[in-house]
Amino acid sequence: LAVEEVSENSVTLTWKAPEQMGRSGLDGYVVEICRDGSTGWTAVNKEPFLSTRYTIQDLGSGDKVHVRVKAVSASGTSVPATLEQPVLVREITQLPRIRMPRHLRQTYVRRVGEAMNLVIPFQGKPQPRVIWTKDDQPLDTSHVNICNTETNTIFFIREAQRSDSGKYQLAVQINGAEDKATLDIRVIEPPGPPQNLKLVDIWGFNVALEWTPPVDNGNSEIKGYTVQKSDKKSGKWFTALERCTRTSCTISDLIMGNTYSFRVFAENASGLSEKAAIASGVAHIKKTKTVCQPEKIREWDMMEPPKFTQPLTDRTTTRGYNTHLFCSVRGFPQPKIIWMKNQMEIREDPKYIAMIEQGVCSLEIRKPSPFDGGIYTCKAVNPLGEASVDCKLDVKGKI
Template sequence: ELPKIRMPRHLRETYIRRVGDAVNIMIPFQGKPQPEVTWTKGGQPLDTNRINIRNTARDTIFYIRQAQRGDSGKYELTVHINGAEDKATLDIQVVEPPGPPQNLKLVDVWGFNVALEWTPPVDNGNSEIKGYRVQKSDKKSGKWFTVLERCTRTSCTISDLIIGNTYSFRVFSENICGLSDSAAIASGVAYIEKTKTTYQPEKIPQRDMMEPPKFTQPLTDRTTTRGYSTHLFCSVRGFPQPKIIWLKNQMEIREDPKYIALIDQGVCSLEIRKPGPFDGGVYTCKAVNPLGEASVDCRLDVKGEI
């Protein structure tokens, strides 16, 4: 009987484990007389100090007591019988939580808003970064609150801050294992003060002030949980003040109690109240004035309750 490896379905894709977890894999095969079994990694024999292999007449067991990231890679399994052979590849990825983001900066404070920027972590934990969790803390309470659950960009605008409060900000990285063990903390703080405006007649012709709409902060893709209200934010400028139109999947959102649209000092917000599965889709914010129009899009995904 010719040798044949029966690779389990779940091992045909990358096998992912966390650092410190055990790796215990059994791969059955067939063939008579009993096949000779060989394991290699990158064409080289395995490190028997880390990896234990046990073979029977019908299967081979691959075991690592405590996986480390260095155990990641492609392992080659070969079974031989009298010159005939069958081969299979086992791809292992050992992951851990990422490091914190780098270079978190408070780049602007205006009105009730703050703009933050940062760079990706030096160590991604051997797994793709899924997003970032952004939190704020006001000096009065000292408590941290999440304002963005999974931001996919390395910048964001935080709105609806309270006049008279001083805020600190921090950002966690997130990969398949979860959040980074520590956060990046912005070195500066933001004090939200009441702006005093004094009217002064412009000395330049009014036409020089005219400006078509332009978005200074785009919408960002969001993921929310069914039944929990969420907000979309963007910033726009233009003169005369643009008219703001919200659309969902290219259809204008008109008077609907599910949605509350506001604009304050150029910051546009759309509250989606208690979203359900059908509230997911592509949302568009369009700004229009006599000189032109501009728009930004984002995708909202609504997940089931956790």
């Protein structure tokens, strides 16, 4: 039973039909009123009617009336449905309506110790009556402060506690017409530590760990776990794995010869648990015996017979101007270089200067004359063989 509309001389009611009609069915409804201060109820309709909506007419402006509705059948009348508060007969220029902010239409999450200051606007004329409840019970005003103005209601908690979580009901009423909204609040804190952490297996440089979820999740879903390791030498803790979503893991790349301890933190939307689960045992990574077999180095045969990589080239020069002949050779052992002119070996002749550097052979002919022209040969010899190259030298000028 609810008030749909109030004017200066009428009240319109709506209600729902009974869930059970009985064997004789339903003949209709009877609406009764009782003026405030009186104890007598008077029916306002002479005959039962079947509609679940009725307007009570000819009321006086400013009257307060109690209203109830009975279902009527051949077997008699039902227990009446009665409005909890009397209806003040006066015109409602604007029906009550709650304008719930968007961020409060879903679960509102805060951490333990944080303040909550929620402003919820509403509308209605004349000014609506504001009623707050939690789980259908009145609020504890020693902890929750409610401040109402003409256009909004303010919900304030100085320091949130886990017990403040729950569904809060807000209702704004004007003479039986009302609007309702629900505010879902969740207060969270870091979870407790994981349980039953143990070393399952140790092999090579790896360790397998297992644990169970914390007993207290901090009123928030567990997002994951952080696994840390500490070696006995340094005693410092280092993060080995973050946000592991399972309750088991494998820690790899441990150092041979070290002894490790392990601990695990749980994490939710509020952060990591203050305490960690510490494994009772330690993991010792044993040293493995390794046999070093040096790689056999292949002996390269560097021996090579002489081979010219750059031959001599024919040259033409002018009488009296020094000239040079060049070629390059390789071979090991380093070959002996022999210069020849017209198949005759050149020996200790001051006219010629022979040099070899980095495999480049050169022969300088000083102030040549036409008699110095001819076929020049460079011959390279080592124990593995020999090679030679030739060129022709022309010297221009009068004899």
